[in-house]
Amino acid sequence: MRRYLCSTAAALAATTFAAGSASAQSCEVNVGAVLSVTGSMAAIGSAIGDAGQLAVDHFNEAGGVNGCDVNYILRDDQGSPNVGVDAAKTLVEIENVPVILGAIQSGISLPILSSVTVPAGVTQISCCSSAPSFTELAEEGGTDGYWFRTLPTDRPQAVVMATIAREKGYERIAVVHVNSDYGNSLAGNFEQAFEALGGEVSSITPYNQEQASYRAEINRALQGDPDSLFLIAFPADGATAAREWISFGGSQNMLLSNALRAEEFVNAVGAQYLTEAVGIDNAQVEGESVEAFNASWKEQYESDPSGPGLHTMYDAAAVALLAMEQAGEADGTAIRDSVREITGGEGEEVYPGPEGFAKAKELIAAGEPIRYVGATGPITFDDNGDVTGPYLTWGVEDGALVTLDTWDIERVNEAMAGVSEE
């Protein structure tokens, strides 16, 4: 019952808006979203839903897609894969949506992708699912190209670290990583990239969290005389492992994962041992397009867009709608094929907001190429539907954390290309 109420409410909202918009249309095109509005992710889910709504509103204000009003249908997955798949099925079979935005959790996005959107030829764009399994699935051809996500995965991070390690002249590196999905995939990707660049990974040692001592793990990592260490850890355990690594004669040539960028870690290890260390972290994206989104969010919802997934959800919706406009029809396969035409490439840049979308529509109508630069900055989907983001590297100088270097998206893409060519 809740489902019907939900869709009725969404439809009502869309109708109300359409009545007030500058160009009332006679036709409608549906865009579906499956998000966790209730359940364990409820705290962030409804705001993410609002971000999608905002993009749709902006597009309607700019005149809709292909002359039709966009109808945003948000369905709740209640944090459960079963409910999510049901919701996606309803959207595809009854509402005839050509594109589904979502889901938030990888565990829900994956069954939707494999059992609903790919078989039905519907494009799926997620704001928030970061699991590496999607990349693997795409590489095996399991997504047929219908899968995109606007949140960077950890692969670029691994590639950037491998590039830095090779630039610093490290030949044999030991990897010690937290025994989780995140740690496993980052370590695996790093090994692949580092070996593609001609280095050798002497060992990969997983560790379990919350142990008092990692001496055994560190001893194992020290086997084979590595000249450097890549430590993928969280601050408290990372400090324990790094202390033991250094005191047992491990090299101070250390690479550190993003979570270690914490004062707590530096203080516990001792800044004097970290002068050679280089860490990585996601860089905060800045620029006009990001400001454009932030400003319109504040105007609409009277709060700061500070929650997770807001920028990526807006971009997911905007990419879907622009691709639909570019394709000229509300068809999943056509949208899939148009996504890369309106993102990467050399076209004229368009930004978030009604003016940006109006400009995009004009350019597309005139047959000019466009490039959407979104709430998360420039977006380039690779063959697997993954995006890259900008990174920064950090180190420790005079006992304090400092930023050493920044890697913008072009540089990250170059590094990615350097690895995949091999």
Added chain:
Amino acid sequence: MLQALADGILTGAIIALGAIGLTLTMGILRFANFAHAELITWGAYMALAAVSLLGPLGGPIGPFSFGLPLILGTIAAMALTSVLALAIDGLVFRQLRGTSNHLTLVFASFGVSLLVRMLILLIFGGAATYYSNTLQIAIPVAPGLRLMPDQLFALGLAAVLVVALYLFLQHTRLGLSMRALAENPDLTRVNGVSTARVIRWTWIIGASLAAVAGVLYGLTVQLRPEVGFHLILPLFAAAILGGVGNIPGAVIGGMIVGLAESFAVFILPPGYKMAVPFLILLAVLYVRPTGLFAGTAGAAK
């Protein structure tokens, strides 16, 4: 390989110190005291508190990372841990000692261990700390073997304490009474030995050794409120392996557990090393239900 041997012996020495106290209380008081591991944590943190108070008394001595404050702190920790053990005994265990069911005492000890751990968490917080934040760099002793001076100190102190305890039990009247009580409580009482006094000294010795184990653990690894919780199973494995009430047995049991954990990493992924003491325990109990070395007659009953 050599490194694993050295690490195993060190871990084993710390486990042995804790297991001695455990095996004494199990043999003499006849119940499995799960709160014993928390005495280790308590001792380690009492020494930390003492070190932060006594800090100005002096810097590191020689090649070691600690100085006079930690030595005095250890003595204070032994006293404070003994006080805690006697308080627990007086407030909880003595009240329950008359009950016919041994499980009552075991469950009470579970409750006490939780209380002590939470108390430490409340006072000192949950983050990992160290007696000294300066990192000690291990010295290469032989090819493939690096040792820290602190580790050698820990090993030496543990050895001295074990020998001293053994001599005490063999050659003093109090030691004889303790062994007698473990062997046959009724006969001991008939002979005019004050059981209350012997029990008191059992707690003091067990708690003091636990405090030293805690300090050595904090010195060579790190301090966390969960130290005791992580040590409880190796401790029991060591005590049972060696035969309940058997002190040399507990030491050898501790060494076996420490070495097994250390060498297991060559065969098993490091994540599974915690399971190794259990496998040994199961194997030993299957072949020799009383432990590798005969325990006390009373405990075996």
